[in-house]
Amino acid sequence: MPLVSAGETRAVRLTLILTRRCQKRCPECPVAVRAVDMAPAILKKAISLFTAAGRRTGAVKFFGGEPLLRFDLVKSGLSWLASYGYDGAVEVGTNGVLLDAPKIRYFSRRPRVQINLNSSVNVNRRFSALPNLVWNLLIPSGDPLSALRVLARIKTVSGGASPRVNVLPAYYRPWGAAGLVLLGKTLKRIREMSDAGEIRLENAARRGPVPLFNSGFTVDADGRCYYGNLILAVKTDDPAKALLAGDLNLREISLAGRARVDYPAIAVKIFGVKAVAGGFAADKLAGRVLWE
Numbered sequence: 001m002p003l004v005s006a007g008e009t010r011a012v013r014l015t016l017i018l019t020r021r022c023q024k025r026c027p028e029c030p031v032a033v034r035a036v037d038m039a040p041a042i043l044k045k046a047i048s049l050f051t052a053a054g055r056r057t058g059a060v061k062f063f064g065g066e067p068l069l070r071f072d073l074v075k076s077g078l079s080w081l082a083s084y085g086y087d088g089a090v091e092v093g094t095n096g097v098l099l100d101a102p103k104i105r106y107f108s109r110r111p112r113v114q115i116n117l118n119s120s121v122n123v124n125r126r127f128s129a130l131p132n133l134v135w136n137l138l139i140p141s142g143d144p145l146s147a148l149r150v151l152a153r154i155k156t157v158s159g160g161a162s163p164r165v166n167v168l169p170a171y172y173r174p175w176g177a178a179g180l181v182l183l184g185k186t187l188k189r190i191r192e193m194s195d196a197g198e199i200r201l202e203n204a205a206r207r208g209p210v211p212l213f214n215s216g217f218t219v220d221a222d223g224r225c226y227y228g229n230l231i232l233a234v235k236t237d238d239p240a241k242a243l244l245a246g247d248l249n250l251r252e253i254s255l256a257g258r259a260r261v262d263y264p265a266i267a268v269k270i271f272g273v274k275a276v277a278g279g280f281a282a283d284k285l286a287g288r289v290l291w292e
């Protein structure tokens with residue numbers, strides 16, 4: 001049975017959570033970090049099901065936690081995707097801590113693989129050697145303007161090139177009125193830099209029903225499958241059940257084919273009403289300032 005998402009007949013987006021572990025503890029991290037890694041057999045099964053019936057296109061994300069803690073799985077996953085004929089988009093989201101010279105050489109030989117780098121953890125000149133690099137720029141709710149200092153550093157390490165930047169206001173925080181004013185100022189400056197050609201904004205239109213997370217198919221590190229990567233933030237059983245689609249540990253995979261998942265309601269269960277309202281307010285502001 002091919003992997004499918006809610007409302008889709010075939011999965012076009014697949015998030016593979018290779019590990020729930022991470023070396024960092026970022027203050028506004030939405031991920032429920034824990035000591036679980038994906039078994040290679042589960043990864044192979046997920047990729048085989050995703051590419052069933054000759055799928056060659058789509059979007060596959062290697063994610064965590066910190067996926068480069070399991071670089072072996074990233075390499076195996078890329079190799080299996082290639083061997084099954086997949087030719088679509090591939091992304092690796094990383095904090096860059098383990099992105100050393102050999103790994104940069106590895107990804108340099110695979111320019112189709114987009115590296116999404118968490119700039120709140122690591123901004124380093126050596127990353128500019130990556131041929132397909134997007135800097136994730138977090139705007140913290142406590143000090144939004146500090147993102148501009150990180151952006152200045154990104155520009156410095158990028159030499160003369162205009163870095164590609166994906167702007168991410170800290171979603172699911174109770175942004176108050178004062179915080180939103182500072183967020184607006186920060187976004188406005190980023191927009192000016194983009195208009196001047198100093199940076200290239202990579203923010204795509206929001207695809208999911210809630211900010212930050214998408215509703216594509218997600219395989220968690222323990223082999224369970226979910227409708228959407230919102231499962232990354234889930235800490236208790238109740239919201240997890242609402243997103244559960246199947247389990248790759250079972251011989252016969254049963255995908256419930258749930259047509260409707262109420263993502264905003266689940267987000268409220270995870271983050272609380274105020275934080276979700278803050279997330280939607282920050283998302284709306286970012287859309288208006290960066291794109292209108």
Ligand code: SF4
Pocket residue numbers: 022023024025026028029030031064065066095118121
């Ligand atoms: S590096 Fe990423 S996964 Fe790790 S704590 Fe920071 S935001 Fe969370």
